[in-house]
Amino acid sequence: DSGQFRQVEKVKERNWFFRMSAYHERLIEHIREHPKFIQPDTRRNEVLGFLRKPLGDLCISRPKSRLTWGVELPFDPGYVNYVWFDALTNYISAVGYTEDEERFARWWPADVHMIGKDILTTHAVYWPTMLMAAGIPLPRTIFAHGWWLMGEEKMSKSLGNVVRPLDLIDLVGVDPVRYYLMRDMVLGQDASFTPDAFERRYNSDLANDLGNLANRVAKFLRRHFEARVPQPKRPPDPAHDENLKAAAGAVVQRVPQLIGEMRLHETIEDIMELVRQVNTYLEQTQPWHQIKA
Numbered sequence: 001d002s003g004q005f006r007q008v009e010k011v012k013e014r015n016w017f018f019r020m021s022a023y024h025e026r027l028i029e030h031i032r033e034h035p036k037f038i039q040p041d042t043r044r045n046e047v048l049g050f051l052r053k054p055l056g057d058l059c060i061s062r063p064k065s066r067l068t069w070g071v072e073l074p075f076d077p078g079y080v081n082y083v084w085f086d087a088l089t090n091y092i093s094a095v096g097y098t099e100d101e102e103r104f105a106r107w108w109p110a111d112v113h114m115i116g117k118d119i120l121t122t123h124a125v126y127w128p129t130m131l132m133a134a135g136i137p138l139p140r141t142i143f144a145h146g147w148w149l150m151g152e153e154k155m156s157k158s159l160g161n162v163v164r165p166l167d168l169i170d171l172v173g174v175d176p177v178r179y180y181l182m183r184d185m186v187l188g189q190d191a192s193f194t195p196d197a198f199e200r201r202y203n204s205d206l207a208n209d210l211g212n213l214a215n216r217v218a219k220f221l222r223r224h225f226e227a228r229v230p231q232p233k234r235p236p237d238p239a240h241d242e243n244l245k246a247a248a249g250a251v252v253q254r255v256p257q258l259i260g261e262m263r264l265h266e267t268i269e270d271i272m273e274l275v276r277q278v279n280t281y282l283e284q285t286q287p288w289h290q291i292k293a
Helices: 020-033 041-050 083-088 101-107 117-134 165-172 174-183 195-225 238-260 264-285 287-292
Strands: 061-063 076-081 113-116 142-145 148-150 191-193
Touching: 020 041, 020 117, 041 117, 076 083, 083 117, 113 117, 117 142, 165 174, 174 195, 174 264, 191 195, 195 264, 195 287, 238 264, 264 287
Parallel strands: 113 142, 148 191
Antiparallel strands: 061 076
């Protein structure tokens, strides 16, 4: 920012290295034998492309003579850890590695390790080779999500186009924000946020579809059944009920599969389509008239 530049100096120093190169072929083999290990497929292909080049060893230390802060290497007090080598181990130390075998066995290996696409190499190359070297099982899936864009641009403090999620939560509540983030991002791809898009989704799905249904059902139960769900009776036209039951059953069967495949936006859309079908069912059957009859 000052416009002043320092002279670039070439320096040489001694450091500790992790022999990551020894696990090059083993990592490629694991990725190929486990198609779901890195998801989505575009990121899997990206990592395999990276691994076509020779994989060098990883410098894991910085000398204290030029970096005084950091986590000290346990085998050499003159050095601190390279930040990524230290940080990655938090994933296993947090769940009891070397300290609580029962808890570690419960939580590791992770079913899905969710990361940002900009740290893919660190998590899909460095981390698996570190685990291989330590004899620790690898995560079953490493899933790289995309970025939230403001319109079509990457969010940037300098541009001033940053969304402050806590401010948005204070305005509308946490659940609508969670809903929007899951509904409007295809995991693995970038997604676009605009205030107008958020408002449209909020009004269309939550206020009109879900809100209208919840209000109708709650009001009907309060008025006619003391706010309790009554025992079902045979409907005048069973076809409406059977169609709705079939639709609900299909959603119940499909949702676990979609969640397992990290297709959360489709999961929510299936559920909201069922909500819309229930609204249509109520409009067609008009139970408030039937009960009067």
